[in-house]
Amino acid sequence: MKFRSVFDIIGPVMIGPSSSHTAGAARIGRVARNLFDREPKWAHISFYGSFAKTYKGHGTDVAIVGGLLDFDTFDERIKESLEIARKKKMKITFREEEAVPEHPNTAKILVGDDDGELELVGISIGGGKIEIVELNGFKLRLSGHNPAILVVHDDRFGAIASVSNILAKHQINIGQMEVSRKGKGKMALMTIEVDQNLEDRVIDEIAALPDITQVARIVD
Amino acid sequence: MFRNVAELIELAEAKQKRISTLMIEQEMEVTGRSREQIIHQMGVNLDVMEQAVEKGLQGVQSVSGLTGGDAVLLQNYIKSGNFLSGELLLDAVSKAVATNEVNAAMGTICATPTAGSAGVVPGTLFALQNKLKPNREQKIAFLFTAGAFGFVVANNASISGAAGGCQAEVGSAAGMAAAAIVEMAGGTPAQSAEAMAITLKNMLGLVCDPVAGLVEVPCVKRNAMGAANAMVAADMALAGITSRIPCDEVIDAMYKIGQTMPSALRETAQGGLAATPTGRELEAKIFGLPLNKK
Numbered sequence: 001m002k003f004r005s006v007f008d009i010i011g012p013v014m015i016g017p018s019s020s021h022t023a024g025a026a027r028i029g030r031v032a033r034n035l036f037d038r039e040p041k042w043a044h045i046s047f048y049g050s051f052a053k054t055y056k057g058h059g060t061d062v063a064i065v066g067g068l069l070d071f072d073t074f075d076e077r078i079k080e081s082l083e084i085a086r087k088k089k090m091k092i093t094f095r096e097e098e099a100v101p102e103h104p105n106t107a108k109i110l111v112g113d114d115d116g117e118l119e120l121v122g123i124s125i126g127g128g129k130i131e132i133v134e135l136n137g138f139k140l141r142l143s144g145h146n147p148a149i150l151v152v153h154d155d156r157f158g159a160i161a162s163v164s165n166i167l168a169k170h171q172i173n174i175g176q177m178e179v180s181r182k183g184k185g186k187m188a189l190m191t192i193e194v195d196q197n198l199e200d201r202v203i204d205e206i207a208a209l210p211d212i213t214q215v216a217r218i219v220d
Numbered sequence: 221m222f223r224n225v226a227e228l229i230e231l232a233e234a235k236q237k238r239i240s241t242l243m244i245e246q247e248m249e250v251t252g253r254s255r256e257q258i259i260h261q262m263g264v265n266l267d268v269m270e271q272a273v274e275k276g277l278q279g280v281q282s283v284s285g286l287t288g289g290d291a292v293l294l295q296n297y298i299k300s301g302n303f304l305s306g307e308l309l310l311d312a313v314s315k316a317v318a319t320n321e322v323n324a325a326m327g328t329i330c331a332t333p334t335a336g337s338a339g340v341v342p343g344t345l346f347a348l349q350n351k352l353k354p355n356r357e358q359k360i361a362f363l364f365t366a367g368a369f370g371f372v373v374a375n376n377a378s379i380s381g382a383a384g385g386c387q388a389e390v391g392s393a394a395g396m397a398a399a400a401i402v403e404m405a406g407g408t409p410a411q412s413a414e415a416m417a418i419t420l421k422n423m424l425g426l427v428c429d430p431v432a433g434l435v436e437v438p439c440v441k442r443n444a445m446g447a448a449n450a451m452v453a454a455d456m457a458l459a460g461i462t463s464r465i466p467c468d469e470v471i472d473a474m475y476k477i478g479q480t481m482p483s484a485l486r487e488t489a490q491g492g493l494a495a496t497p498t499g500r501e502l503e504a505k506i507f508g509l510p511l512n513k514k
Contacts, residue, residue: 002374005251006364006367006368009379010333016325016330016337020380020381053488128334
């Protein structure tokens with residue numbers, strides 16, 4: 001089941017006009033921001049499908065930048081996000097892509113600063129709910145049924161064991177787990193679906209481990 | 221966990237519980253949160269809905285200028301006393317319009333189930349205020365019941381206009397509202413399911429063809445008709461009328477119709493009203509050039 005909570009249906013509280021094009025877009029932007037773990041200096045945003053066709057009128061551009069600024073779906077500052085980004089000297093570009101995506105509402109965000117870059121592809125599946133389908137070129141196969149975390153790490157001995165140890169310590173059951181890497185010893189990604197929502201302190205504990213670069217929640 | 225309407229009704233009848241109660245219990249089970257937390261959060265959503273209706277009834281205008289002010293016109297018309305259909309019905313319609321005008325104007329709303337269809341559930345709920353005199357707890361229950369039916373639609377079909385046309389948005393919202401109205405009016409869970417089926421049947425095939433790609437035309441007026449449809453279907457179900465096609469099969473038909481719909485009619489602004497000469501003219505006026513010619 002893609003939708004698990006009644007608040008996926010009655011909610012979110014948000015700034016109009018479109019839950020897919022504004023609330024969902026804001027959430028995709030915010031996941032990028034959370035995974036990047038800091039405010040990016042620049043962002044290249046590509047819109048596909050319905051996003052590409054209608055983003056201007058829906059304020060999808062405004063919403064996605066609001067997410068990059070760490071605004072929630074109901075944050076009234078979303079309306080002024082482009083102006084706020086400009087004042088912060090965040091450089092933003094938008095592209096309308098011709099490619100036909102698998103899902104009609106797809107956005108690709110590449111963010112970065114002097115210290116690094118991150119690229120993700122998100123889809124907005126309706127009612128403000130989103131899925132992240134690609135991260136730094138890694139295809140994600142999240143079922144979307146359960147809360148999940150993404151852990152970007154260096155491919156080293158024991159990195160996976162140390163993360164699962166922390167989850168075990170907090171009595172958190174792993175439902176599904178996938179590990180992939182760019183190459184031996186290079187950047188790697190753990191996608192972990194768990195049975196219950198993770199508290200901040202668990203996330204912080206994982207993030208503090210050696211060889212772990214970023215940790216982010218995907219489904220609330 | 222209930223997966224479809226049949227299971228939901230069976231559960232309600234077996235346990236002798238209201239649908240709203242079952243939805244709250246499932247939410248507790250899935251999220252591990254307490255009853256109080258869950259009810260509190262729904263209360264916050266209720267407050268947002270009420271504020272949006274109030275704001276819309278004072279009169280708002282969207283940035284594009286395409287929508288705004290119609291909720292006020294309807295309220296004035298009701299006050300004149302010279303209306304033809306029922307007062308409660310028109311009140312529901314005006315409050316649905318009010319919410320969606322606020323949405324189009326980039327105001328704060330609660331997506332129910334989406335932003336484009338956010339007017340129907342609150343429109344009918346607040347219109348019933350004088351007639352049924354619900355307390356806060358009952359209003360919150362209304363939202364949980366609507367949510368339970370929306371939950372089934374979202375998981376078995378779609379609530380996205382881009383995926384399934386407007387039948388998936390305003391259609392789902394209207395069905396959800398109809399089911400909730402029935403419960404608030406004292407109907408049985410089975411009657412809620414009938415109301416949902418009757419409503420959704422009459423929204424099937426509804427295309428998503430927003431002029432200039434904006435959630436304004438025809439969205440605001442479709443919320444109005446969604447609210448009216450829900451009120452009438454709820455009355456029909458309360459009168460004992462049943463749907464010959466079971467609710468789950470209607471939801472399934474909605475899903476398949478959505479998949480069969482060409483993409484031009486699924487929120488791309490390439491067909492339907494968006495592609496009419498006036499639709500194209502408005503689009504050019506707002507964006508300089510029609511979206512399909514850029």
